[in-house]
Amino acid sequence: MRYARFSQADIFWHESPGVVVGSPQFVTGYLIGSMARRAYKNQQARRLSQPRWWPTELLRVVVTSRRLWCQIGESGGVRWLNFNYDTVTRLDLTTDGLILSFLASDPLRLSGSWAPWCAAVIAHLRFGRDAAAVVPALHRAAFAR
Structure with a gap:
């Protein structure tokens, strides 16, 4: 990813x-x-200085029941970042991958073959039974393959 x-x-x-x-x-x-x-x-x-997507080396992704953990490699070393599902304001599944928007931080994009799976799990954990209604792209992604 x-x-x-x-x-x-x-x-x-x-x-x-x-x-x-x-x-x-x-x-x-x-x-x-x-x-x-x-x-x-x-x-x-x-x-x-225009806003744009700034890629960073991704080493690991861990999806738990409360938050998404990403281990990234930066020039200063390896760092773990966590994103609590309670702060997710929007979840989009696009052809570029999974985009998460948050209350008080910059949007995050995860892309790759596991992005639709992560989107489905995070949407279910964040929005519950309403996940398919809140994120209609999940339904399309389920039948795209």
Whole structure:
């Protein structure tokens, strides 16, 4: 399976100030070049900070009766994250996988061959007998294979 979170990145860049000495034409050219470089960097920062799915290496997934546990591998090492079903506000099963939306955190997407199974179990544990009515995609997924 694969793991991703939908969030916005905080992009910061810093340009160190400098002193430019030279003819008026040289200083003017330097200022115009600096403005163009700054505009490009600002545009690039805006583009990179747009909300999108940020994938992370997924090592293990554990589905329990109360929460979903995901073990992810990050640059700082291995970390376990847990997502309580009581905080799930929406569950979607799409062609890209299972998308869980939460009360106070970024949406989570799990994709892969086990995503429909995880969606069915989590929907049943979260919504009970109403799971098929709340998540109609479960019924379609059951007969798609």
